Amino acid sequence: MRVEDGDEFVETLLEWYAENGRHDLPWRDPDASRFEILIAELMLQQTSAEQVTGVYDEFVEQYPTAGAVLAAAETDIGEAIEPLGLRKRTEYFRRASAQLLARHDGRVPDSRSELLDLHGVGEYTAASVLAHAHERDASAVDTNVARVLARAFGSESAEPESPEMWDLSDRLAPSGRCDDFLHALIDFGAAVCTARDPNCESCPFEAACEYETERSTDE
Template sequence: MTDDDGDEFVDTLLEWYTDNGRHDLPWRDPNATPFEILIAEYMLQQTSVEQVLGVYEEFVGKYPTPASIVDAESDEFGEDLEPLGLHKRTAYVERASEQIIGQYDGEVPNRLDELLDLHGVGEYTAASVLAHAYDGDVAAVDTNVARILARVFGLETEDEPDARENWELAERLAPSDRCGDFVHALIDFGASVCTASNPNCEGCPASGLCEYTDTEHD
């Protein structure tokens, strides 16, 4: 991949995102707090956007701060999270809230290493919070992002979101002034165009750049 290829893909992706991205998701609201964004990331772990939409706004309205979580009974907010499944999510939210209060004066930390220290936060969640809540100059790779990067740039790591090759490429591509948009664009593109099965290659704006298109759909 040349730098020009990478830049062209990023420009194409961001242009597509401007016209087609899911800008109305509540956790993407510019006024969403870092804690609300962290809660959204917890909810989105192994869970669809549609499921999260069913509980997110009511939950953050009821528990807008780490203190409101700590002051509540875990059974109470655990019931509010119940529709999403993944029962360990309740412990993640509770223990992370305690850490934020005890170690960070009630504010979600804005450093990658500190975010990684929060209970239930892995590399993707930490990078995503940093990009979205603090405009951090980072990239984040999950299963969908790994699939897109592997297809477009001919990597053999489509099913390996934790592969260093995927992260290094994402970090190389991420535009320093629009990292949050870049992460959102990849997520939305993977959900509607470059899907796991039956990708819409014919309608893909990046088809002319994509090695998957060239090799799989000649």
């Protein structure tokens, strides 16, 4: 696959996602609130979807709003997310909730700069919230997304901080479908284009993928 074949890549990936994506993840429910999506994105930092699934439903049921989070005891929040590790997220939730209440009447902002001002929110999380909570045209690159794009397009850099990766993601992102596109990249990286022992035999890009070509040559 080459960068100039970007439209075909996106179309094929979205078709794969429609059939194979993890559509049952609770934070992908169309009825999930913007605050619940923000909570999910904070939980998913350095944590698998499987781990987050184990605590997410109960957490957002108990703490559905910024006000509910801030009203809870810090120890209660910590205990609720303890299975995820990274206890510093307790501070993320409480400080971000306080900022939402003080600056945005408890609502999740829809601008990149305002999202980045929230405690615990970085470039990837801000872009994800824009795409998933506000249905904005925004692309985001984490380790898994960078791996998929680097392999498919033969990029020399697979670092998520690489400007090349973000530029490629921006160019590929389909207007009006960035939400699905980001989910598709994440799910494809988790199910097929894994870090170790990728399932190239079931990959729809096998014939054109630069990574598979090099892998076959090495074998």
